[in-house]
Amino acid sequence: MKTFTLITGSSSGIGQNIAIKLSSYKNIILHGRDRSKLEKVKMMCSNDNEILIWENDLKKIEEIENSLSNFIRDNNILINTFIHSAGYMKMLPFKMSSFSLIQETLNVNLISAMLISKIITNKKINNLDLSCIIFISSNISNFGAKALSIYGASKSALDGFMRGLAIELSSRKIRVNSILPGGIKTPMTENIYNDSELISRIELQYPLGLGESNDISNLVEFLISDNSRWITGQQFVIDGGRTINISG
Ligand SMILES: NC(=O)c1ccc[n+]([C@@H]2O[C@H](COP(=O)([O-])OP(=O)(O)OC[C@H]3O[C@@H](n4cnc5c(N)ncnc54)[C@H](OP(=O)(O)O)[C@@H]3O)[C@@H](O)[C@H]2O)c1
Numbered sequence: 001m002k003t004f005t006l007i008t009g010s011s012s013g014i015g016q017n018i019a020i021k022l023s024s025y026k027n028i029i030l031h032g033r034d035r036s037k038l039e040k041v042k043m044m045c046s047n048d049n050e051i052l053i054w055e056n057d058l059k060k061i062e063e064i065e066n067s068l069s070n071f072i073r074d075n076n077i078l079i080n081t082f083i084h085s086a087g088y089m090k091m092l093p094f095k096m097s098s099f100s101l102i103q104e105t106l107n108v109n110l111i112s113a114m115l116i117s118k119i120i121t122n123k124k125i126n127n128l129d130l131s132c133i134i135f136i137s138s139n140i141s142n143f144g145a146k147a148l149s150i151y152g153a154s155k156s157a158l159d160g161f162m163r164g165l166a167i168e169l170s171s172r173k174i175r176v177n178s179i180l181p182g183g184i185k186t187p188m189t190e191n192i193y194n195d196s197e198l199i200s201r202i203e204l205q206y207p208l209g210l211g212e213s214n215d216i217s218n219l220v221e222f223l224i225s226d227n228s229r230w231i232t233g234q235q236f237v238i239d240g241g242r243t244i245n246i247s248g
Pocket residue numbers: 008009010011012013014015031032033034037056057058059084085086087088089108136137138139180181182183184185186187188189
């Protein structure tokens with residue numbers, strides 16, 4: 001049976017960059033909500049390997065398990081690597097937040113990762129083939145920022161889940177890690193990057209300057225390779241030194 005790498009949120013930004021890079025040597029499952037966007041990403045991927053599309057709205061958490069297990073069964077495939085890059089971020093002071101914002105943020109960033117992990121670690125559905133899980137978290141996971149308390153909580157919880165899962169799956173040699181990027185220019189952050197005054201101020205806080213999606217996918221490549229065979233349960237901050245910079 002053919003094995004695939006599932007990359008949620010690969011219709012855009014960091015997930016798209018990871019998918020294009022990995023497609024030169026892996027079969028890929030592209031994921032997002034919009035088939036036309038996913039078809040465009042498919043065109044950008046290498047045609048040396050197979051590319052499938054799983055269209056699914058992760059807000060609708062009650063549908064995820066059935067949708068993914070049917071997808072695996074109908075395509076007669078196995079998933080050996082899972083990269084959760086799908087994410088939802090809305091900047092809003094907490095006092096202005098709503099139950100639906102809390103729910104959508106947690107569903108997309110956290111609960112969907114849990115439910116997908118549940119399906120792909122189920123030996124009856126995905127046999128024994130899984131080797132690696134990576135969550136794209138955020139450097140906010142260990143810190144705080146104005147208007148990002150709900151998003152930050154979703155990423156901290158994702159990293160907490162990552163550690164527990166890493167221990168639970170260690171006996172099967174399945175490795176689970178998180179990557180915590182700093183600011184990267186993608187559709188998620190384009191409002192910030194389009195404000196030249198704001199972005200020049202932010203840039204000053206990054207000792208190595210601003211990063212790119214490619215910086216994240218380079219680390220993904222290492223973490224899915226055998227070169228990281230003894231690494232599990234870790235948060236990898238990749239933010240050009242932003243979070244260790246206490247210069248005045
Ligand atoms: N960019 C940054 O500065 C930065 C920094 C730290 C962490 N991150 C994290 O990196 C990851 C990727 O972010 P990005 O910057 O690449 O953002 P992006 O370009 O906006 O991509 C977000 C992806 O998530 C998917 N998504 C969002 N809501 C969804 C839903 N309800 N159901 C299914 N898919 C959904 C989007 O799919 P659609 O195309 O269907 O909308 C898209 O593929 C996120 O987890 C984000 O939190 C980003």
